[in-house]
Amino acid sequence: MTPELSRTLNALGTLAVSLVLVLAYFYQLKLYELPCPLCLLxxxxxxxxxxxxxxxxxxxxxxxxxxxxxxxxxxxxxxAVRQILLHIVPGTGHYGSPVLGLHYYTWAAICFFLILLGTSIMLMFEKQYENGSTEQRFGGSTLAKVAFFIMLGLAALNAVSTLIECGPTVCADPPTSYKLIDELGNNN
Known part of the structure; x- marks a missing residue:
């Protein structure tokens, strides 16, 4: 595998992880399903x-x-497996709306398993490590730049939205509102 192919596959992987986060934010912001502490983890x-x-x-x-x-x-x-085990016991219910019949934590477990499998396979190809020190950043790839900055923005959004939801303390379980907004509103 050439370094260019490796970079392209890593960019596609970055976009796939970004898509998972975007879907999680869709449920949080559009459907007002606040993520629980395990979902945030x-x-x-x-x-x-x-x-x-x-x-x-x-x-x-x-x-x-x-x-x-x-x-x-x-x-x-x-x-994710911890959360699955918490909700697999009869009578314990579930958390959040299902997507194609499965909840976020189940999809997360599947995605993490695929990431483990894909990363392990990528490690087997040694040619991707050649010429790494002489390459320019992003290898001159526009796809790599776009994927990187989308992921960077989503990482920052994750930090900000968690702070707004939980405030500077431990997150509520289950969350019912945006704690920081509530606290700022009560101080006025």
Missing amino acids: QRVGFVSVGVGLGLNLLYGARARHYALMLLGALFGVSV
Whole structure:
């Protein structure tokens, strides 16, 4: 696999992770389904994967960037499986609306598994690491730049929306409103 193909695949992966986050924000902002603390931690896992992908886009493929992706996906899948196990017990209900019959945490577990599988496969191709130090940033790829900045914006949005939802303290479980907005409104 050439460095150019690797960069293209990493850009597509970044866009796929970005799509997952965009869909989560759609449910949060349009359908007013505030993410629970475990959902927010799953978003952290996706952002961590996005950081690893972004580093591959910015500096070229490196095993340590893939390692960051693997760690982020392992964290995310462990949180998603925990949430699945919390809701699998009869009578415990579920959290959020289903998408194609599955809830966000189930889709997150599937996505994290696919990220683990895809990243492991990408690690097998050593030619992608050639000429990495002499390449210009983003390898001159417009797709890589666009994917990187979309992911960067979504990571920043994740931090801001979590602060607005939870304030500077522990997030409510289940969340019922945007805590920071409520606190600012009560102070006026």
